[in-house]
Amino acid sequence: MPRKPRRKSRNGIYHVMLRGINRQTIFEDDNDRIRLLETIKRFKDISKFRIFCYCLMDNHIHLLLKETEEPVSKAIQRISASYVYWYNDKYERSGHLFQERFKSENVETITYFLTVLRYIHQNPVKPE
Template sequence: MRRSRLSFPNSYNHVMNKGLKGEIIFQNSDLKKKFLELINKNKNRYGIKVIAYCIMQNHFHLIVKNEKGNLSEFMKKIEGDFGLYYRKYIGGKGYVFITRFKSTLIQEDVYLKTAIVYVLLNPVRAEYTKYIDEYPWSSYNEYFSNSNERITDNNFVESIFGNISQLNKYADNFQNTKLQIKHTKFGDILSEEQYIKITEDLSNRRKYCGTSTLRRLKDKKKENVGKIIRKFEREYHISIKNLTGKDDKSREIRANLLCVLREQTFLTYLEIQRIKPFKKLKISSLANIYARLKVR
């Protein structure tokens, strides 16, 4: 039975695959370079933004943004071309990868940060290196550097971590932790429970409506953000532009607004952070505020 895989236009996905029968398919630098070249060569053609990567000895990890909904086509292309190159380089016949690639849908914000450091920490967990920056076949050294040879959207990664110290701190805190992936009938998801419900709804709509209709549904819901905010302002007799105080009442109203935005719109924490009352808060702080409010 084919594995279900969740991916939508503009979704974030953790993608991985490994060599058939545990074969060491990335056994030297030439093979690793070739695989990265294929990723770099084809990413724009298929509308893929690479967020993070790590090429190990017998498997690879990618974090990508599937901007045009072409993730399956992209993976088929790079795995197919690498397979042809590998058989010509090494010899032999047959498949190179064990199966179709595995993909986990990732909720933006904190979950995306967690997935990025999980991928970057693979060489440390496998004891290839002691420190995260010592492994040459991950994207770690593309961030916060002057390198001109980049495959990743380093600016995006730098914007969500802030600086190299925060990235390292996040990695240190996560080093001995596993991803808490949820297995659903629609596919694997790394997210909070609320996002799973939204995703299942999207999957059903995608099945019956098609991608273009799904995009219109999502865009329409985002259009309603202004209406939701105006309704909130009327109920609380405030303007959110003035909701910047540090007193307990202002904090409580901000928290309630955050909860409304999370549960009634498609806005991510990153998008909510652009709204004035939340501009000075970190994404991790927004996630913590929401989590505390939900357990009351």
């Protein structure tokens, strides 16, 4: 059964989530995080998306971004493929790193934008 196409955001703003396959670690060290951030910056310049915030956890990533000239799926495909190619080479492994295709939620109101922004910034904070 084919998967449903993504619902397009009216304003192009999305909360994007990528998770490691089987919730595995996708950042072994800070150099891995730096590499992903460099990859995001490189493709931000190519795909022309705007990034409002991000959170890099050990086994998943959150991005709040706005597509402009290129669909969000193309930008995330570029970022994830480039990072996985580099990661697999560095750690002498092969195969998938990310679970399924990326998840995204449309962010179409200022209230929800602020909710997602807060959620992403608070994601690394552990409740006491």
